[in-house]
Amino acid sequence: MVERLSPWSTGLTYTNFAGRDDRAENVFTTEDLERLRALKRRYDPRNLLRVNNHNVAPDQR
Numbered sequence: 001m002v003e004r005l006s007p008w009s010t011g012l013t014y015t016n017f018a019g020r021d022d023r024a025e026n027v028f029t030t031e032d033l034e035r036l037r038a039l040k041r042r043y044d045p046r047n048l049l050r051v052n053n054h055n056v057a058p059d060q061r
Contacts, residue, residue: 024054 012027024033033056040047040058047057 024056027054028056 010029012029024036028036036056037058040056045058047055047059050056
């Protein structure tokens with residue numbers, strides 16, 4: 001099934017199916033990830049608010 005649907009793949013992991021080992025870079029587009037990091041730098045620079053998987057750290061660029 002995955003192979004047959006590959007023409008429509010974005011190459012990213014679907015957010016709801018991301019596991020603990022999935023990195024944020026595999027879940028979000030580059031533009032979205034930078035926007036999320038900018039928000040984290042502004043509102044949560046110590047990265048206190050995070051989830052178990054695909055953490056968006058504020059200090060990565």
